[in-house]
Amino acid sequence: MQRVVTPELLDEDLGTPEEIRSTLLDLRGFNRNFGGFRSITSLLKNVARKNRLQSLSFLDVAGGTGDVADFVQLTLRKEGLLVKATVLDRAVSHMTGNDAGLGRVAGDALRLPFASRSFDIVGCNLFCHHLEPADVVSFFDEALRVARRAVIVSDLRRNLFHWIVASAGRFTYRSRLTRNDAPASVRRAYTPSEIAELARKSVAASFDLWPHYFQRFGLILWKA
Numbered sequence: 001m002q003r004v005v006t007p008e009l010l011d012e013d014l015g016t017p018e019e020i021r022s023t024l025l026d027l028r029g030f031n032r033n034f035g036g037f038r039s040i041t042s043l044l045k046n047v048a049r050k051n052r053l054q055s056l057s058f059l060d061v062a063g064g065t066g067d068v069a070d071f072v073q074l075t076l077r078k079e080g081l082l083v084k085a086t087v088l089d090r091a092v093s094h095m096t097g098n099d100a101g102l103g104r105v106a107g108d109a110l111r112l113p114f115a116s117r118s119f120d121i122v123g124c125n126l127f128c129h130h131l132e133p134a135d136v137v138s139f140f141d142e143a144l145r146v147a148r149r150a151v152i153v154s155d156l157r158r159n160l161f162h163w164i165v166a167s168a169g170r171f172t173y174r175s176r177l178t179r180n181d182a183p184a185s186v187r188r189a190y191t192p193s194e195i196a197e198l199a200r201k202s203v204a205a206s207f208d209l210w211p212h213y214f215q216r217f218g219l220i221l222w223k224a
Contacts, residue, residue: 001160003194006184009177011130013091022175026182027126028067035214036125036154037071043152043218044072046208047121048081051149055082056120059146061109061139062127063087066102073101086119088112110138114146123152129189133198136190140202140221151204153219156189162215163187192217 009015010023031037040060048056060069069085076083086103107113109127122143128136143151156162166182173179190198192211199207204221211217 001158001163001187003158003190004187005132006187008130008181008184008188010181015175015177019175019177023177023181024065026174026178028065030182031068031071031125035216036068037075039154039213039216039218040068040123040125040152041072041075043123043154043220044076044083044121045079045081046220047150047152048076051120053120053149054080055084056149057118058083058085059112059114059119059122060085060087061112061122061124061143062089062130063125064089066104068125069102110135110142112142112146116145117148118146120147120149121152122147123154125154126156126185128153128155128195129185133194136195136198137201140199140204144203144221144223147223149223151221151223153195153221154213154216155195155219156186157211157215157217158186158189158191159215162189165215195219 013020063069066087069087073083073085086105088105088107090108105113131139140151163183163186166186169182170179192209195217196209199219199221202221203224205224206222208220209217
């Protein structure tokens, strides 16, 4: 299935405030039910285990409402791993979460407004498919600059089955934005082999790729 770039309405906030809120609720459901929360949690635990960390700082790039960052903080705290999370998003309108324990910063993911080695781990969920290949590599390199340990990535896998499921879900989505953006996201997504090739072009010392999360891949780029 060929990669096709179709504009996503949420990227440009092309909806009413109520439609944008509804779309963010749809995204929360996707992350809760289809692997977003679990994959980021698993990747963070992997890095912590390898580095024998009992606490860590985490920057969630394009983290929107902060649902994912909040979930991993609460979940891993119960397992004895203290995570201090900060959410970065380009749009203040997306930062609608209420958790006071999260740091929140508006900024550009390709020019992160942080000094080098500011966070133990930099990560993103459902972000890389929005970028063209050269920008994916640029993001990897910029995230690695800001990270002390590793960069983690969870995103969609592009295939026909996933596109069919995303399209069929239009009958359950809250927002017309989601009805456009869900299948468009799958068409824009990368296959595991494509994301591996982009990882090889980054400045990472090495990387680990798990290609078979439920219609997702998980990636760890290790700091040089």
